[in-house]
Amino acid sequence: MKNFIFTLIVLALALPGKATTLSDKAEISVLTCSPGKELYSLFGHTAIRVHDPEQDLDVVFNYGTFDFDTPHFYLKFAQGLLPYQLSTSHFQSFMYSYMMEERSVYSQRLQLDSLQRQKLFDLLLENYKPENRSYLYNFLYDNCTTRVRDILVDCSPAAIDWNTPDLDKNFWNLLDEYLGASPWVHWGIHTILGQRGNRTATPFQYMFLPDYLMFGLNTATMQGEDLAEKAALLYEAPDREAETPWYFSPLFVFGAGVALLIALMWKTQSLGLLNGIAFAAFLFSGIVGCLLVFLGGFTEHPITAPNWNILWANPLNLFVMPFLLRRQLPRFAAIYLRVYMLILFVALPVWVVCQPAVPMPSVFLILLLLYLCLRLRAKKMGITA
Secondary structure (H helix, E strand, O other), X not given: OHHHHHHHHHHHHHOOOOOOOOOOOOEEEEEEEOOOOOHHHOOOEEEEEEEEHHHOEEEEEEEEEOOOOOOOHHHHHHHOOOEEEEEEEEHHHHHHXXXXXXXXXXXXXXXXXXXXXXXXXXXHHHHHOOOOOEEXXXXXXEOHHHHHHHHHHHHOOOOEEOOOOOOXXXXXXXXXXXXXXXXXXXXXXXXXXXXHHHOEOOHHHHOOOHHHHHHHHHHXXXXXXXXXXXXXXEEOOOOXXXXXXXXXXXXXXXXXXXHHHHHHHHHOOOHHHHHHHHHHHHHHHHHHHHHHHHXXXXXXXXXXXXXXXXXXXXXXXXXXXXXXXXXXXXXXXXXXXXXXXXXXXXXXHHHHHXXXXXXXXXXHHHHHHHHHHHHHHHHHHOOOO
């Protein structure tokens, strides 16, 4: 009930003709929240707090919310067409939710004069109007953090010097810093991101990540003065343990598959087991291939194409897959498998040359796994028309 009344108050403030003037004691801060356990929270979060004790105002503006009741929610999310919204909450409620999720929260008070604070607050209220609050979310270029960064730029009377060092990092490098405890997510992101993820990001672009905006604010100046105070810890979350055991990691799983195939090659004549492994490998690679085609050709995501993973993750594998269980292949399936085997043989050096930014040992193991499936099947029974 309290949050409902609070939302009504903020809505009233955002109505035309109801502009609110902040008092001299008002403070505006940028809040940075550490990564969470869920996929959507793995990279952290950024919000803006407006605190005016004289008006009993303590509101958090949050650009990172979405509505699960949006029609065709999952399809729009996959297509990159899901609208995100600017929402508000009371600061205490905001803190409580992050404490329950055990995510640390940092605050940086902006060192703005009264005119700059008022301009920023007015912009936030303008953005909160029903006709303005929704926007088309883009993970790398237009998200909850870039919105905060950009509104600070918009309300500043002079250019902000972020003083952020150029670390010569591409987007893959930046994302990888948050994926050490989630190896399957790491593998998945590297699989679906295309060659454009290899682009070197500028220091200004680093700040699509909450931590990098916090680091940028720590060093940012405007007209020779600090833009914000150094980050202060509001809540420190307990340390987390690694979530995925090493024996469930992609590297181990794919490596075990390769080892099993090598053992089959020398130790057994079990065609049924070989066919089962080949069937599973082609099913997996075909499904991944369909996902790559969808993301690269039918969505608004900016860096999902071109994607060299299509060399091994070919959607046509799903059509050929049933024929792998036969003793004699149709002619078209035999030709396809020969061509696919040649592609896999060439794919290793192509990968090294075209997509070298981040080592992906599991990709080499996948290529080897598929190649061995075909070679071993040819050795056991031949690929004949």
